[in-house]
Amino acid sequence: MQLIGILRWLVELGRMDVCAEVSMMSLYNAMPHIGHFHAVLHLFGYLETHLSREIVMDSAYMALTDIPKSEWHEFYPWAKEVVPPDMPEALGRAVKIVMFVDASHASNLVTRQSRTGVLILLNHAPIVWYSKxxxxxxxxxxxSEFAALKTVVELVEGLVYKLQLMAIAILLLITTLL
Known part of the structure; x- marks a missing residue:
């Protein structure tokens, strides 16, 4: 259980390459078996052989002209963006939020539950990684893909709200890995 706790901290600190595996091992944290212990040791072996992995935090702006314009107003004419009444006016150039989301349908062979994986980038920098x-x-x-999209939309709504209250202009792009 302590080793899984260490691995969870490593994922929080930026080792997103083992995020899904650590999430799977965390399921057995209450009653681990010897096979789970060997799997956790295998994860530590992987981390030891791949010490030089790093996250590139690139804040460069991407060209926003190559993004196709989508007009949904004819389908949803009543829809309006909900903004807080005391939101400050956005300053500077817009940041681009890109989301990657995927679901592995019935990946747990015992319970047949699916797993959601999310990666959210702000410009080029990964800021949220999620596997559950x-x-x-x-x-x-x-x-399962629809449930994964619901999860990423909820995560992004919170992120957009925070950025709007910090007076940051936003451009959203959603990508699903099918």
Missing amino acids: KQNAVETSSFG
């Missing part, structure tokens, strides 16, 4: 099993058992891959 889904709460419900979905009967199709469409359902």
Whole structure:
């Protein structure tokens, strides 16, 4: 259990390459077996052989002209963006939020639960990485992908709200890995 706790801290500190594996091992934190112990030792062996991994925090702005313009107003004419009443006016150039989301349908062979993986980039810098099993058992891959998209939308809504209150202009892009 202590080793899994160490691995969870490593993921929080930036080792996102083992995020999904640590999340899977965390499921067995309450009652680990010897096989789980060997899997955790294997994770530490991987980390020892890949010490030079690093996250590149690139704050460079990307060209915003190559993004296709989507007009949804004809489909949803009543939709309006909810903004806080005391939100300051955005200053400077817009930052681009890019989200990658995927779900592995029924990846847990015992419970048949799917797993959601999320990576959110601000300009080129990864700021949120997330891997968690889904709460419900979905009967199709469409359902598990839809549940994963719901999760990433909730994460991004919170991030956008924070950035708006810091007077940062935002451009959103959503990508799903199918």
